[in-house]
Amino acid sequence: xxxxxxxxxALHRLWQAASRAEEVGALADDVYAPLLATPGVHLVVGxxxxxxxxxxxxxxxxxxxxxxxxxxxxxxxPGAAVREPDxxxxxxxxxxxxxxxxxxxEAEFLRxxxxxxxxxxxxxxxxxxxxxxxxxxxxxxxxxxxxxxxAQAVDVIVAxxxxxxxxxxxxxRGADDALLAEASLQMDSSLxxxxxxxxxxxxxxxxxxxxxxxxxxxxxGPEFVAATHVAVQQQRALEEAGRDDPWLAALLAQxxxxxxxxxxxxxALDGSPFxxxxxxxxxxxxxxxxxxxxxxxGRVVGSITFVYQRPEDRLPDSAFLDSLATRAAxxxxxxxxxxxxxxxxLSLQEHLLPSQLPAAAGWDLSASYEVGDPMLDVGGxxxxxxxxxxxxxxxxxxxxxxxxxxxxxLTGLARHTLRTLLEEGTDPGTALSRLNRALRQEGAxxxxxxxxxxxxxxxxxxxxLTTCSAGHPRPLVLRAxxxxxxxxxxxxxxxxxxxxxxxxxxxxxxxxxxxxxxTDGLTESREADGTYFESVLPGRLSALRGSDAAQVADxxxxxxxxxxxxxxxxxxxxxxxxxGITPSDGLLPLETWLEQAALR
Amino acid sequence: xxxxxxxxVVEDSEEDTEAIQRALSRSHPFLDLEFAPRSExxxxxxxxxxxxxxxxxxxxxxxxxxGGLALLSSLRAxxxxxxxxxxxxxxxxxxxxxxxxxxxxxxxxxxxxxNFELFQTVLRGAVDFWxxxxxxxxVTAVPPAAPPA
Numbered sequence: 001x002x003x004x005x006x007x008x009x010a011l012h013r014l015w016q017a018a019s020r021a022e023e024v025g026a027l028a029d030d031v032y033a034p035l036l037a038t039p040g041v042h043l044v045v046g047x048x049x050x051x052x053x054x055x056x057x058x059x060x061x062x063x064x065x066x067x068x069x070x071x072x073x074x075x076x077x078p079g080a081a082v083r084e085p086d087x088x089x090x091x092x093x094x095x096x097x098x099x100x101x102x103x104x105x106e107a108e109f110l111r112x113x114x115x116x117x118x119x120x121x122x123x124x125x126x127x128x129x130x131x132x133x134x135x136x137x138x139x140x141x142x143x144x145x146x147x148x149x150x151a152q153a154v155d156v157i158v159a160x161x162x163x164x165x166x167x168x169x170x171x172x173r174g175a176d177d178a179l180l181a182e183a184s185l186q187m188d189s190s191l192x193x194x195x196x197x198x199x200x201x202x203x204x205x206x207x208x209x210x211x212x213x214x215x216x217x218x219x220x221g222p223e224f225v226a227a228t229h230v231a232v233q234q235q236r237a238l239e240e241a242g243r244d245d246p247w248l249a250a251l252l253a254q255x256x257x258x259x260x261x262x263x264x265x266x267x268a269l270d271g272s273p274f275x276x277x278x279x280x281x282x283x284x285x286x287x288x289x290x291x292x293x294x295x296x297x298g299r300v301v302g303s304i305t306f307v308y309q310r311p312e313d314r315l316p317d318s319a320f321l322d323s324l325a326t327r328a329a330x331x332x333x334x335x336x337x338x339x340x341x342x343x344x345x346l347s348l349q350e351h352l353l354p355s356q357l358p359a360a361a362g363w364d365l366s367a368s369y370e371v372g373d374p375m376l377d378v379g380g381x382x383x384x385x386x387x388x389x390x391x392x393x394x395x396x397x398x399x400x401x402x403x404x405x406x407x408x409x410l411t412g413l414a415r416h417t418l419r420t421l422l423e424e425g426t427d428p429g430t431a432l433s434r435l436n437r438a439l440r441q442e443g444a445x446x447x448x449x450x451x452x453x454x455x456x457x458x459x460x461x462x463x464x465l466t467t468c469s470a471g472h473p474r475p476l477v478l479r480a481x482x483x484x485x486x487x488x489x490x491x492x493x494x495x496x497x498x499x500x501x502x503x504x505x506x507x508x509x510x511x512x513x514x515x516x517x518x519t520d521g522l523t524e525s526r527e528a529d530g531t532y533f534e535s536v537l538p539g540r541l542s543a544l545r546g547s548d549a550a551q552v553a554d555x556x557x558x559x560x561x562x563x564x565x566x567x568x569x570x571x572x573x574x575x576x577x578x579x580g581i582t583p584s585d586g587l588l589p590l591e592t593w594l595e596q597a598a599l600r
Numbered sequence: 601x602x603x604x605x606x607x608x609v610v611e612d613s614e615e616d617t618e619a620i621q622r623a624l625s626r627s628h629p630f631l632d633l634e635f636a637p638r639s640e641x642x643x644x645x646x647x648x649x650x651x652x653x654x655x656x657x658x659x660x661x662x663x664x665x666x667g668g669l670a671l672l673s674s675l676r677a678x679x680x681x682x683x684x685x686x687x688x689x690x691x692x693x694x695x696x697x698x699x700x701x702x703x704x705x706x707x708x709x710x711x712x713x714x715n716f717e718l719f720q721t722v723l724r725g726a727v728d729f730w731x732x733x734x735x736x737x738x739v740t741a742v743p744p745a746a747p748p749a
Contacts (some may be wrong), residue, residue: 020626021626021629025629025630026629026630171717171720172721174717175715175717175718175720175721178713178715178717178718179713179718179721181715182713182714182715182718202698202711203711203713205710205725206708206710206722206725206726206728206729207713207718207721207722207725210725210729230708230710230725230726230729230730231707231708231729231730232702232706232707232708232709285732309729310725310728310729314728
């Protein structure tokens with residue numbers, strides 16, 4: 001038995017509980033217990049109703065301390081509409097035997113107290129629903145006193161519920177902000193359009209919705225990118241719908257303007273892949289779909305479709321969806337820009353390098369080009385291998401200082417000037433001098449380094465190397481026995497002074513020897529402790545003894561890439577292995593072979 | 601026990617355990633939570649006929665010892681656990697991991713954000729989806745029993 005002081009204490013505790021609760025149902029224990037402790041009260045039943053007189057929930061608790069009986073349902077009871085409170089709470093008093101079950105579903109519990117009289121109070125919780133709280137009591141109870149307490153409890157519940165909704169809205173705003181921040185962070189970590197969209201879909205489920213589909217809009221219509229769903233079975237179904245469903249394709253194709261998210265539900269989803277209940281069946285909320293259009297680079301680039309199977313009050317608002325779509329579009333915009341630029345850089349780079357190296361008897365030629373970072377723009381390394389009228393082959397490799405369009409223009413100029421001159425039979429020193437002059441005449445503001453080596457097979461089976469260098473790292477020779485030699489060369493960088501002459505140095509290759517030309521991206525690759533790859537290069541090259549030219553080029557490039565902790569310079573390698581004149585080649589007199597080589 | 605369904609949370613991090621407890625006690629006060637900090641204990645716990653069968657298992661993928669993925673595979677190998685709903689949590693967004701989780705039998709693969717409010721929203725979304733009546737205090741409709749007179 002509680003007196004009025006104890007009742008006041010109970011109300012106070014209810015307030016305290018309410019300040020912590022996120023769901024009004026959590027207050028049940030603090031509401032039911034003091035009501036049950038009121039003299040003459042034997043049973044308390046709470047009910048929750050949706051707007052359209054659908055009973056969602058009943059909770060009955062007796063005075064004997066047993067666990068509450070809980071009924072969760074979705075029972076439509078049109079008769080109960082008369083109980084729906086309009087504004088203020090409505091208190092009803094009735095003998096239990098006179099309650100109509102079509103109006104009072106809780107009567108099935110209340111009747112367990114034979115001959116009881118019932119006081120019930122219905123009250124509005126929020127716009128979407130109302131609730132009831134009823135007690136069964138015997139003749140000893142003070143009916144008016146019980147009604148008063150019921151009304152007081154309801155007042156606290158309603159106020160608490162309002163507070164809970166308010167706190168819920170604030171928490172949701174906090175979660176929305178966090179999701180937008182997280183989405184931006186995730187999307188910024190990728191420069192791939194599809195990967196960016198996939199990340200959006202992943203983090204939005206189930207925080208924003210139960211399912212998500214992302215599409216890019218291509219010239220010939222929407223292209224499915226990714227789908228996620230909180231349930232894997234439905235994710236598979238969403239993926240299929242995203243790829244093939246004509247209803248969805250038509251919807252997305254016609255969403256070519258409008259910034260605001262479009263919400264669809266009920267009959268608007270007829271014929272869609274989202275119509276009908278989910279596989280988990282009962283208790284599911286009706287499906288709602290929203291479509292947000294993504295605008296980037298002044299046009300529609302895609303869409304995000306969310307699928308909701310949750311209560312209406314937990315759907316995101318348009319402002320939030322628009323904000324998410326704007327961020328996704330921005331990330332896509334960045335990714336598209338990057339794609340365009342990368343494509344331009346790679347295709348320009350391709351045109352600055354020979355599509356293939358010449359084939360010549362006795363020679364095994366190979367090259368490797370590693371782009372340091374395409375984002376940094378087109379690089380300035382170049383190389384080529386040129387057959388010459390005398391049957392020799394000229395190798396050239398160079399490096400224009402810096403990157404970008406101007407560096408690319410100079411790279412093209414340098415490679416084609418050297419190639420043309422060397423092809424005509426110009427000696428390496430003259431070719432470099434004439435390139436230098438051309439650069440000075442062009443008023444080029446950048447310097448470049450280059451090295452040219454002509455390789456002329458000799459009658460004794462060796463090859464004469466004639467090398468001229470314009471400030472370029474010295475080529476290396478991997479001898480057949482694994483020893484490493486440096487091709488002596490040296491000269492001024494190109495593009496600095498008007499008249500420069502280049503001295504040539506001679507060396508030779510024996511069969512099985514390999515000549516390696518490279519740019520400083522190879523030697524200047526640095527480990528975390530500052531060690532240059534240059535210091536380990538002789539050892540690494542020596543270990544490649546016996547390898548063919550392609551293996552040497554690829555292996556050194558790969559090793560340098562693995563070696564470097566910092567530095568994003570391009571790495572170019574041009575490798576020529578002299579296999580010597582094979583017996584079949586060797587049957588021909590050298591002059592004949594040279595003639596043939598020249599014709600090739 | 602409050603009669604509102606049971607979630608078994610397989611999570612080794614004390615911090616995340618506390619966060620899950622705090623989040624779910626707010627959004628789903630009627631749910632019972634049971635925590636398993638060691639993945640080795642999970643299978644014996646689920647196969648124990650005397651123990652209550654959880655309505656949902658929340659599984660952190662990054663568990664020490666038997667990893668989340670291995671645990672999931674071994675759960676699915678037991679007929680008794682074949683129909684358990686298992687929601688996998690991960691801090692990764694890599695799609696390869698997602699595929700292996702589904703291959704191992706996960707019902708959901710959920711990204712675990714760092715922000716608490718967002719984590720709470722994510723948890724609520726997952727639990728509401730799999731236990732749609734849990735917020736009302738019941739996992740499934742319970743037939744009315746005779747209340748005390």
